[in-house]
Amino acid sequence: MLKGEPLKAALANALRDAESLGGQERRFTALAVREMSRHQRLLDLASRTLGHPPSKIGLLEDQALVRYVLWRRLFCGASWARIGPEVKLPGPVRPRTIKDDLLARVVESPLPEPAMPESGPERLATRYSFPNWLVQRLAELHPEPVLEAMLAALDEDPTLHFRARPSGTRAEVLARLAEEGVVAEPVEVAPDAVRIAEASHRVFETRVMKEGRLQVQDVGSQLIVEACRPLEGSLSGQTVADVCAGAGGKTLALADEVGKSGRVLAGDRSRRRLAQARERARELSLRHVSFPHPLPMAQADVVLVDAPCSGTGSLAREPDQKWKLTAKSVEEFHDTQLALLEELAGQVKPGALVVYATCSLLPEENDAVVRDFLARVPGFTVEPLAPLFGPERAAVLCDGPFLRALPPRVPGGGFFAARLRKG
Ligand SMILES: C[S@@+](CC[C@H](N)C(=O)[O-])C[C@H]1O[C@@H](n2cnc3c(N)ncnc32)[C@H](O)[C@@H]1O
Known part of the structure; x- marks a missing residue:
């Protein structure tokens, strides 16, 4: 350890x-x-x-x-x-x-007030235990009060969030939880998100959990899955390729979205994680999730690229990462992310939607990847996400054409998503 x-x-x-x-x-x-x-x-x-x-x-x-x-x-x-x-x-x-x-x-022993650095970013980095380089970078992007609130949120052990399944049944799931004595509440910014207001482990013993009506999932992850929906209608019946499926968190949510008449094709570089995703899909009897290798990208209407990243938006959940990351590793993530997008750009069919997502707070891995991709690969355009979320939620969730979920305004970690349409 x-x-x-x-x-x-x-x-x-x-x-x-x-x-x-x-x-x-x-x-x-x-x-x-x-x-x-x-x-x-x-x-x-x-x-x-x-x-x-x-x-x-x-x-x-x-x-x-x-x-x-x-x-x-x-x-x-x-x-x-x-x-x-x-x-x-x-x-x-x-x-x-x-x-x-x-x-x-x-x-x-009495503890004297420790000597705090004078400069804004260094003081915040000390107060909330972050490396200086990261807070200095974030200080270039956000005014000090916004940054302080963000660091304070990332400095807390995170609350567990859940997704009510299937989509649209949150009120019923909340009522069932209440019947079983678990106090839970809706999270306003995501339509299926639920926050459990007490010691989270009890929820795992409930019937509603055992029936598979709740899945542990960050609010931001739920928003990324929502970002895969068409502007009109639903994903029902469509084919979605989940290129970086990992252990399948978003794969399962996508499977719920496309329903039994659709398909989710899941892949990942890590066989171990993909085996976990396969097991989770099996447990929930999601037979319309498959794991072909290589992924037949040309069959997909929507491609989700939930890219490997610095995880700076998830530092509340994985705090050790902040001591391992460097500015150089962020640059390396940028290059990997761009290469991943470039590689699949030629494989997806015309008209397909590519959703590029990270749990990074840094524009190097978000806006800059989209910018560099558009500059290098012709034929893609950015589709703004605000119309999908509607004006009220967009005011909280969107920054320009992108989804930029930042704690504490959006509870849980920080996330980014961009919609890229192949012409
Ligand atoms: C952010 S995680 C995915 C999380 C997952 N989508 C979820 O919701 O739980 C990024 C994933 O990308 C995978 N990965 C890294 N490089 C890859 C590549 N070149 N092709 C496919 N997957 C890759 C990693 O193994 C990791 O599981």
Whole structure:
């Protein structure tokens, strides 16, 4: 978990092996690990202020321990009486050189107000634990109050959002959840989106969930699927190619949209993720989803390119990514995204709609990819998304011709989509 593997995968592996942990302990462990990564910069500043700079703490395990006790102190308001037993180990289970009395001092010593940087972006980067380069880039795009609200939203453990299925049945699903004692509410900006207002795990035990009437899905992901709809009518009966289907989140939603008279053709470079997508489609008996290789792109009326990206819009869910990304990796994503679009442009049929989407906040991976694609590949035009969403939602969701869902105005992560029509 400390060696550069994505946190989500490392956590899943570690928890799989920790057979003795119960459900509540697993949830707490996952939360604690995410939080330590999420608030890393602020926790390290507190550690430095208390005279223990992380650079002077030799073992990574010890650094993690100090971050943990500081997270419990500063974000959970826990005292040493509570934290002490949590960090005591029955034996030499792992390397650890820090003694309990030092940890106790870290929790109990008065913490002077840490010296905050003066400059706007650096102050925000410190306050909300983001790398300077990313906040500086975002500060070029958004006024400070907007940026601060965005960073604050990305600095919180995200609320789980769900999609009511099939489309248009949200009110019924909400009523069924209420009958089962789960408090949930509609999310205004997306017609099928549901937010659960309490500890999210209970919803997984409900009948409505077990019947497959709810799917975990970000609000932004739901909007991207909506961006695949025709301006008039519905996707019913159409053929959609989901080029970067991953584990199938949007594939399942697209399958609901096209219905049994339509088809979803799903592909992805990762066989492992595609196997997960196949399994999920099988569980929901979505027989009109298939996984041909190569994808017969010329058969598709709509092609969704949910491109690999920096995931800067999903940093609330995957906080470790912010410490791994660099400005250079963003440039590399741009090149991959452009190559992906260029490669399929020649394969899609005339009249087809290509929806290009990311969960990135950065124009390098969004507007610039569309701009460079249009400059290099003739025959495509951008179709504005506002008419699809209607004026009220477009005012919140659209920026020029594009979908640009930004937290906290749109709950959940940040997303982008563009509609490209082949002439
Ligand atoms: C943003 S994720 C897709 C998420 C997925 N659509 C969902 O809703 O859950 C991007 C995906 O693109 C895949 N990918 C990366 N390069 C690719 C390529 N050249 N062709 C197809 N898929 C690719 C990755 O394996 C990854 O699963």
